[in-house]
Amino acid sequence: MTTVPRRDRPGFYYPKPPATWWLRRPNYVLFMLRELSSVFIAIFLVLLLVQIHQLSQGPAAYAAFVERLRSPGWIAFHVVALAFALYHSITWFNLTAVVQVVRLGERQVPPRLVAAANFLLWGVVSLVILFFFLLGG
Amino acid sequence: MSEETITLEVTRYRPGHDREPRAQTFSVPYRKDWVVLDALNHIKDRTDGTLSYRWSCRMGVCGSCGMMVNGVPKLTCAAFLRDYHPGPIRVEPLANFPVVRDLVISLDDFMEKLRRVKPWIIREVEKPVAEGEYLQTPAQLDLYKQFSMCINCMLCYAACPVYGLDPVFIGPAAIALGYRYNLDSRDEGYRIRQPILTEAVGVWDCTFVGECSVVCPKGVDPAAAIQRSKVAGAKEWFMSMLLPWGGR
Numbered sequence A: 001m002t003t004v005p006r007r008d009r010p011g012f013y014y015p016k017p018p019a020t021w022w023l024r025r026p027n028y029v030l031f032m033l034r035e036l037s038s039v040f041i042a043i044f045l046v047l048l049l050v051q052i053h054q055l056s057q058g059p060a061a062y063a064a065f066v067e068r069l070r071s072p073g074w075i076a077f078h079v080v081a082l083a084f085a086l087y088h089s090i091t092w093f094n095l096t097a098v099v100q101v102v103r104l105g106e107r108q109v110p111p112r113l114v115a116a117a118n119f120l121l122w123g124v125v126s127l128v129i130l131f132f133f134l135l136g137g
Numbered sequence B: 001m002s003e004e005t006i007t008l009e010v011t012r013y014r015p016g017h018d019r020e021p022r023a024q025t026f027s028v029p030y031r032k033d034w035v036v037l038d039a040l041n042h043i044k045d046r047t048d049g050t051l052s053y054r055w056s057c058r059m060g061v062c063g064s065c066g067m068m069v070n071g072v073p074k075l076t077c078a079a080f081l082r083d084y085h086p087g088p089i090r091v092e093p094l095a096n097f098p099v100v101r102d103l104v105i106s107l108d109d110f111m112e113k114l115r116r117v118k119p120w121i122i123r124e125v126e127k128p129v130a131e132g133e134y135l136q137t138p139a140q141l142d143l144y145k146q147f148s149m150c151i152n153c154m155l156c157y158a159a160c161p162v163y164g165l166d167p168v169f170i171g172p173a174a175i176a177l178g179y180r181y182n183l184d185s186r187d188e189g190y191r192i193r194q195p196i197l198t199e200a201v202g203v204w205d206c207t208f209v210g211e212c213s214v215v216c217p218k219g220v221d222p223a224a225a226i227q228r229s230k231v232a233g234a235k236e237w238f239m240s241m242l243l244p245w246g247g248r
């Protein structure tokens, strides 16, 4: 179905949102932050790919790369990226609970319970990864 | 004894005269049991009879009194002055809609969108009246009841930045109502309605800001309806790619 482009009616006043519309409500700001978080997560993933590539270039190249990551700038970046990743994940889990209706028989499982299950799973997976990490380190 | 008053900054716009809306200040008696709509009625009765705005039921049912109160979409018949004390209270026409005059906005776009999602029960073959009603169990009713509470007040459109930036988006309430009929056990219109909901200007325009559900006075949660329609649409698309005989 095609939509006919809107034609302005004479006499009507057509408001236009200003470029700063997203500062108007707390929820808009949070939304923009959630969108922005993807930039940081993307940079982190590129970095991870580069790191894996360095691994294939031999121990010396890898060590040099890791050394560069120790700079205050990169550490600051990782702290920010981690904060964004956490924010993104937490809001995502809360949202999936609303989106994915889980039913047991005729009753709907309360969204909060679904979110709790998500968080629990997340925690367990994180612990398992941490365990292997500590084992390897 | 002088009565306490509260200040209202009301948007005025006279078509054909004003190039853009401007605010006019009114002072009204401050009564704890008054809502913003009472204050507007007071202005219209006592101060300026030319002030234009819509309202009807004064009890949160008709959905016609939606305006921006201090920048937030509200039913003015449910927005108490006491919650904005000591004021001033800014009263503006619903955001994102063309302004017809003062606080009156144009409904045309919303009405067209509402019709587009066919918010009524579609049957392949209507059964004769003599055969009685289409029956439904309480559990079947529960599936969609929340989405049927919509009063078409359009507060969700005023809260939606996507609609504000690009009004071709079919919008929260229309999708919620389309979804409501898709969930109705008596309905057979899914095949007709779902393509309309999942077209480009439908659910996929939504970036899930979620403010529509925050401002909805009826707890409809249109954001949930939109995201669930996305999930249903995506599932069908996958199935149609995977299975030779198509989706569902």
Ligand code: SF4
Pocket (backbone or CB within 6 Å): B149, B150, B151, B152, B153, B154, B155, B156, B157, B172, B173, B176, B212, B215, B216, B217, B218, B219, B220, B221, B222
């Ligand atoms: S979904 Fe809620 S906010 Fe939107 S029109 Fe319906 S009742 Fe109003």
Ligand code: FES
Pocket (backbone or CB within 6 Å): B055, B056, B057, B058, B059, B060, B061, B062, B063, B064, B065, B066, B075, B076, B077, B078
């Ligand atoms: S006057 Fe009917 S909803 Fe406010």
